[in-house]
Amino acid sequence: MQGIHQPKREEVLKLPRVHISSHPVMEHKMTALRDKTTQPPDFYRLVKEIGALLAYEATASLTLQECDIETPLKPMRGRRLAGGIGITPILRAGLGLAEGFREVISDAQIWHLGLRRDERTLQAQEYYNQLPHQVNLQVCYAVDPMLATGGSAIDAVNILKRRGIDRISYVGIIAAPYGLLKLSQTHPDIDIYVAALDEELNELGYIVPGLGDAGDRQFGTL
Numbered sequence: 001m002q003g004i005h006q007p008k009r010e011e012v013l014k015l016p017r018v019h020i021s022s023h024p025v026m027e028h029k030m031t032a033l034r035d036k037t038t039q040p041p042d043f044y045r046l047v048k049e050i051g052a053l054l055a056y057e058a059t060a061s062l063t064l065q066e067c068d069i070e071t072p073l074k075p076m077r078g079r080r081l082a083g084g085i086g087i088t089p090i091l092r093a094g095l096g097l098a099e100g101f102r103e104v105i106s107d108a109q110i111w112h113l114g115l116r117r118d119e120r121t122l123q124a125q126e127y128y129n130q131l132p133h134q135v136n137l138q139v140c141y142a143v144d145p146m147l148a149t150g151g152s153a154i155d156a157v158n159i160l161k162r163r164g165i166d167r168i169s170y171v172g173i174i175a176a177p178y179g180l181l182k183l184s185q186t187h188p189d190i191d192i193y194v195a196a197l198d199e200e201l202n203e204l205g206y207i208v209p210g211l212g213d214a215g216d217r218q219f220g221t222l
């Protein structure tokens with residue numbers, strides 16, 4: 001990232017459709033997640049727990065539809081989520097986050113998408129795609145812990161849009177100002193939810209202070 005201008009945190013804080021969590025429980029879990037002494041089993045559990053908290057925040061604006069049910073005592077009018085909910089984990093690191101999401105929306109469809117960032121060029125490459133052709137979703141959440149240069153997130157949203165998904169949200173754990181600005185400018189029609197906004201990218205494209213490599217730390221491949 002040498003020689004590339006990176007915006008400051010303050011410059012991206014007020015972007016429209018960007019939501020940065022401010023919940024104290026989230027911050028508590030984030031501190032444990034970032035700690036370099038946290039080992040893969042705990043790291044994976046924390047990613048899942050943070051995924052569930054993010055799911056709760058990201059689903060707050062979902063649309064409901066009325067339906068008739070009967071309680072053991074009497075008929076009543078209830079409300080259910082309208083249409084299907086999709087979750088697209090961006091492999092590998094998005095897997096733990098998707099598990100957390102599923103604890104909140106257990107009947108969501110899971111659409112796996114494999115993107116690998118080339119460590120030299122920092123360009124994302126697609127290597128796996130299990131997106132179905134039948135599309136009937138209210139919203140699809142693309143989930144990936146790290147929004148660094150934004151390349152992987154932008155490609156994932158492009159792929160979902162080409163599949164005909166109208167409403168897409170990106171959900172991540174940590175964003176760098178650079179990637180957040182790129183994603184928001186390239187796809188101004190999506191909502192972006194993250195647990196934290198960090199300072200910058202280092203010369204290798206890692207988020208600082210960040211948490212290191214989210215995939216390796218979840219799956220013990222350090």
Ligand SMILES: O=P(O)(O)OC[C@H]1O[C@H](OP(=O)(O)OP(=O)(O)O)[C@H](O)[C@@H]1O
Nearest residue numbers: 091092093116117148149150151152215
């Ligand atoms: O914003 P970007 O610069 O594109 O970087 C972020 C991407 O890099 C990481 O994945 P990685 O390529 O390391 O794959 P992994 O999940 O298999 O570890 C991360 O999970 C994102 O997908």
Ligand SMILES: O=c1cc[nH]c(=O)[nH]1
Nearest residue numbers: 148206207212213214
């Ligand atoms: O800091 C970073 C950047 C990309 N991918 C990661 O896992 N961590």
Ligand SMILES: [Mg+2]
Nearest residue numbers: 213214215216
């Ligand atoms: Mg990785």
